[in-house]
Amino acid sequence: MTLNVKRPFARLFLMSLLLASVVSSSSGYVAHAAVTVPDTIRVAFFMNGSTFKSITPVATLQSAGGLNIYWRDPQVNLPVTTIPAGQGVRFGMDGYRALIVETADFNSALAVLKKVQVSSNAAFVTQLSKAGQIVYQVTEGAYSSAAGAASALTKWTNAGVASGVKSLQSARVAGPWGVEAGPYSSEAEAKSAADQLGGAGLDAFVALKPQNGVLSYILRIGQEKDGSTLASLQQAAAAAGALNVRVPESNEPYASIRNDMTYNGSKNIAVPMYVIPVSAGAVLRADPAGEGGIQLVERSKRIYRGSMEVSVYNQSLAVVNDVDFEQYLYSVVGGEVSASWPLEAQKAQAVAARSYALFAGVGYQIANVVDTTLSQAYNGISSENPNSTAGVTQTAGEVLTSGGKIINAVFSANSGGITADNKIEIWGGDNSYLSAGVASPDEGPQNGKLDWYYVALPLGDVGYIRSDLVVDSGQDHISGSNYLKVTGEGTAVRSRPQIVSTVEPIARLGAGALVVELGKVPEYTDYSWIEAPMTSEQLLTALNKRAKTPIAGPLLTLEVSKTGPSGRVTEVKANGIAVNVGVGDNLRGALNGLKSTLFSVEETGRYTVLNGDGTTREIPAQSGGLQAVDSDGQVRAIQDQNLYVMDGNGKLRAGTTTPKFIFSGKGFGHGLGMSQWGARGLAEQGYDYQYILQYYYKNVTIEKDA
Known part of the structure; x- marks a missing residue:
């Protein structure tokens, strides 16, 4: 009787705690404290810096409402001229x-x-x-x-x-x-x-x-x-x-002031070009004279808010955008997350982006940030949208702090279902405010996507066919695997489970063609992906660009040798020897640009074969030709690139006679801090931006500019 009384009480008490936790975390408190959020931010487009080098010999500006040009240096700020609406200045x-x-x-x-x-x-x-x-x-x-x-x-x-x-x-x-x-x-x-x-x-x-x-x-x-x-x-x-x-x-x-004839080409119309000496420290600034922003022709003709400052830095032309900080975030947030995402995800992104931008101070000598993903992608007014702007406006001045200091609020596109551990897996830093190993609802990119079949073609090639383009034929291959039947003419077989218009299919099949089913995989997205087979030569070249000790070719084997707490790869072995590329996140670039380090690798050219004398041979470590016994009992040498073997579980497996490597993984980016797709997932579950931020960043406070 005592136990029967206590159990309901214990459950009620626990449920009360959970409800209190959810309520408090979804209606968080924003502290008004002594942090200072500046009114403006300086964004470098072109600069010859130590960590950012983007060089241009000329900068061309224009604005729909005209431009006011000023001379600025430590002593003076003087008007120069006005450039008429729609006309350029260089x-x-x-x-x-x-x-x-x-x-x-x-x-x-x-x-x-x-x-x-x-x-x-x-x-x-x-x-x-x-x-x-x-x-x-x-x-x-x-x-x-x-x-x-x-x-x-x-x-x-x-x-x-x-x-x-x-x-x-x-x-x-x-x-x-x-x-x-x-x-x-x-x-x-x-x-x-x-x-x-x-x-x-x-x-x-x-x-x-x-x-x-x-x-x-x-x-x-x-x-x-x-x-x-x-x-x-x-x-x-x-x-x-x-x-x-x-x-x-x-x-x-x-x-x-030179009369430049280059910009207008055959029109034979001069454009003023202001030419600044290398050593004198002069700065020319352009402000919009009317409505609209400033177009920077050499940055894909994008249009930006704020002022443009042109100077010479490290013997190269430098172009810096001095822009209202919150307006800068309109573009950053609009470029980082989709306009259709929930407002709470936009707000979470706004606070993270604001914190990230402020963490480094003047991180690039004459600028706070740059316009690339070395800082945050900043593409001007074209990236803005009402939803992202609302996310910025409704969190104006809010930043993430730990110990009274603004944190380096790193984020990535998709953490593949679990966030990374910085100390062990990514950059080696001990960022105590990054929630490592946290489950993240990142599956959003797969919503509405069809699966793809991994198939063997009649002539021996392998590839992927989208699941709605084949049906079960009702027939079995001699191996026991299923035959699939193609339903339409010209059906594309692709090197990875994704339609890429710029990449030709590896084959096109006619209606009624039979293919052997080798497996079924999700469509290639930021959440789940499979890269097309990479050759030994491709990977050896990529690895040796990053490896501190070059790998002697040829590359015969490549295997995952160490993983971290979240399952991310921290070390690979090439030809049985560990490859040192520095910090763990460098593996993405070293392996020919993988989307994340949360991956596995299939070595299609590596297997064990049983020789005719009963001994085994490890391929490709042990050389020698391969032979097979046909169904009629005849022995023939295997000359084709592709071959098929039964694995230890009796399943048909596609292999190759030379080393090739297929990478399968999850996520896009380093996986630290907030996952943008995870933030969307949490917002769709009803959580607000404060809960989302404190889910991905631990022991932090959301503070507002005093």
Whole structure:
């Protein structure tokens, strides 16, 4: 009687605890504390950095509402000009260039340009006024040294890209050395003075320079490769009527304005190109003059909110987007998760992305983050959608903290059903706030997807056919396996269980064709995947790019030798020897770009055979030919690439006569922290974003900017 009384009470008490847990975790508390979330964030698109290197010789900006251009440096912030709506403006670096040809014929200059552009993205046509006529200089490069430009000039000359074109001067190395004249009272006056000097055969460009807190118009005269000719150039410029000609110091800031003919091509319309010196530290900023963002042509013509800053960093052009932090997240969250996902998943992603972006501070020298997955994918306004924006807005200023500090809230697309252990499996760090080994409802990508059959074809090849394209034939293969019958003409057999329009099927079968069923697998998704068979040569090349000790070929065997707590692979052995590629997550790249390290490997060329004398032989470790006894009792050598064997369980198995490797796995990404598909799964179960975050990140607080 006592037990009968206590059991219901114990169950009721336990149920009360569970309900309290669910209620409290799904209506979490956001603390208002001393964390500071900045108003803006700096995103680098192009920069020659130590951990991020993305180089461009030019940046082209435009905006539907026009642009306001400013000069910015530690001392001043001065207006430069306004670029009309829909018109472009370009920015470059005043470095060393190969001046290939100077001609008065625009079409000839354009023809040379097109030849150079075949193998260079740093080719330009610049318009000048010289000797009473308009001329066009075709240059290539933005080199950091005169030697680099000289080598390029030799290449273009030997290639004959300007052959047949009448040049007004010899091909030469052009550089950033020159003399300065001015200041002039207006841009028009400076332009008139440049034309006057051009009449004397000098290369003269209008330029901007801060002087005594104001921005002055000056001239930069000459494009010299060194300082040896500056004295004579100074005399020639003064003799031609230039005002206050002087030889400037190399660290004096300026921005030359060139008439660039490259961007509009055959239209023969000049676009202003502001050229910044390597050493002077000048920064030019573009702000939208009206509605709409700024298009950065060299970043796939995407349009971004905020301002664009252009400078020279480490002798290369740098382009940085200074943007409202929350608006930056509109794009990041919109690019990271689908617009159709539940709002609570959007909110969880917003808080994680905000925390992740702030963790590193100024992580990239002159920027906080970059626009690639080295930080977070940031593709501008095109990635925004109302649902992601709502997720950001409704969590504005909220971040994840541990011990009062913002955490590195890493996340991945799909953890394959279980989160990773960082210390043992991924990067080796002891991130105590990452929930390792947590079950994650990541199956979402499989919803609505059909299974695929792994089949053997009549001629011996193997591949995958989608399950709705075959039916049971009612017949059995001699091995006991089932025959499937193809139902339609031209049915595709694919190298992995997925339709990829850019990859040709390995075969097409007609209606009624019979194939042998070898197995049944889910469709290839971010949750469950099988890669097409990789050859020994492919894997050896990939492994040796990462292996600290190169693997001597050929690659005969590859096996999983160690796994971590979540089942992720932490070590593989090649030819029986452990391969050292550094941290565990490096295995993804080392194995030819696997989606995750939660995988197994099938060695199709590895098996044990029973010799005619009763001994066994390990293939491929032990060499020698293979022979089989036909159904008529005849012995024949196996010459085909594919073969089929009965395994120890009596099942038919597809093999190969040379080593090949099939990888089967789950998940997409490193698997640490929040799984995005798991967040969706939890949201669909009714959990809110605070529960989701505290499910994937342990011992954390959600704090809001004070």
